[in-house]
Amino acid sequence: MSYVAASRVARCERCAGPLSITARADARYCSAACRQAAYRERCRVERERVTTEQAARVPAELTSRARWVRYSSRKVPLRTDGRFASVDDPSSWSDFAAAAGASAGEGIGFVLTAGDGIVVVDLDHAVEDGRVLPWAQRIVEALPTTYMERGRSGGGLHLWFRGAVPHGRRIRAGELAVEIYSDRRYMIVGERVPGTPLELAELPDAAGLIASIL
Numbered sequence: 001m002s003y004v005a006a007s008r009v010a011r012c013e014r015c016a017g018p019l020s021i022t023a024r025a026d027a028r029y030c031s032a033a034c035r036q037a038a039y040r041e042r043c044r045v046e047r048e049r050v051t052t053e054q055a056a057r058v059p060a061e062l063t064s065r066a067r068w069v070r071y072s073s074r075k076v077p078l079r080t081d082g083r084f085a086s087v088d089d090p091s092s093w094s095d096f097a098a099a100a101g102a103s104a105g106e107g108i109g110f111v112l113t114a115g116d117g118i119v120v121v122d123l124d125h126a127v128e129d130g131r132v133l134p135w136a137q138r139i140v141e142a143l144p145t146t147y148m149e150r151g152r153s154g155g156g157l158h159l160w161f162r163g164a165v166p167h168g169r170r171i172r173a174g175e176l177a178v179e180i181y182s183d184r185r186y187m188i189v190g191e192r193v194p195g196t197p198l199e200l201a202e203l204p205d206a207a208g209l210i211a212s213i214l
Contacts, residue, residue, distance in 0.1 A: 014038045047101035054100045054108070057192045059147050059160070061118070061200050066090075067111040068099035069186055075152075077186050078105045087111050087184050107152070107188065114183040119163040119206050122179040122187075126157045135176055142213050144201035148193045158187060161203035169207045180206050 010019040010027070014034035019027055029035040069085040069092070070078040077085040077092075082104035085092035099108045112118060121143070126136035127150065136157060140148070147160045169180045181187070192198075203209070 054096075057198075058096070058189060059198045059200055061162075062110055062160070062189075063096040065110075065116065066093055066095045067113065067116070068094050068096050069109050069111060070099060070102055070105035071107060071109045071186070071188055072105045075188065077109060077111075080104060085186075087113075087186050107190075109186045109188045111186045112182055112184070114164065117162055117164055117182070118200065119161050119165055119180060119182040119203060120185075120187050121159040121161070121203075121206060121210065122151075122181065123157040123159070124151070124177065124179070125155050127155050132157070139178065139210060139213050143209070144203060145197060146201035146203075147198060148196040149190045150193060151190050152188050157193070158190065160200050161206065162200045163203040163206050165207050171207065171211050178210050180210065 010023065011017065012019060012030035012034050013028045014037055015030065017030050019030050023030075029038060070080060070082075072078055077087065079085045079092050080094050080098050080102035083092075093111055094102075096108075112120065121139070123136045123139060126133055132140065140157070140159070143159060144161070149158050149160075150156070151158060164182045165180045168183070168185060171178045171180070
């Protein structure tokens with residue numbers, strides 16, 4: 001061993017303390033505690049990165065409200081710790097950062113409550129082979145331009161507005177069905193449709209307007 005190599009003291013990447021002389025050549029931490037602390041820090045940084053990226057794709061009108069939950073593979077709402085959440089229990093909801101940064105379940109969802117004045121138009125089976133079907137396109141074009149996202153399956157569309165609809169509505173026209181919600185429901189938040197605004201347009205009579213289109 002050369003004098004230079006012997007005199008150089010390897011340092012822990014976490015606490016900057018010296019590594020043991022018996023440590024492996026590729027060792028980075030002086031102890032299991034420092035290794036675990038470094039791992040937790042990397043996880044924290046990654047959660048913050050994911051939260052920041054998600055927040056950039058969701059309107060502030062939604063991220064500013066503590067209406068967020070996680071959801072399971074069976075689309076059941078969850079608290080950030082993995083326990084069941086309820087659309088009737090605000091204590092089971094979280095702010096956006098906590099929900100986006102949690103690892104429970106499959107992703108995030110927003111709870112609609114009557115007092116918020118937010119309404120979602122849910123077009124199920126509206127996208128096929130990556131293209132919006134004609135009946136859904138007619139609705140999208142007839143409604144005000146607003147924040148829109150693809151559903152979890154990739155085949156549906158969610159259009160978000162400021163407005164309200166009593167008790168939720170399901171409007172049918174033959175085999176087509178459109179669901180409209182503004183209370184006691186949580187919506188899985190998917191990927192924003194490129195080009196749509198990060199704002200919610202006004203839609204005071206969602207049910208009446210959509211019924212006239214169908």
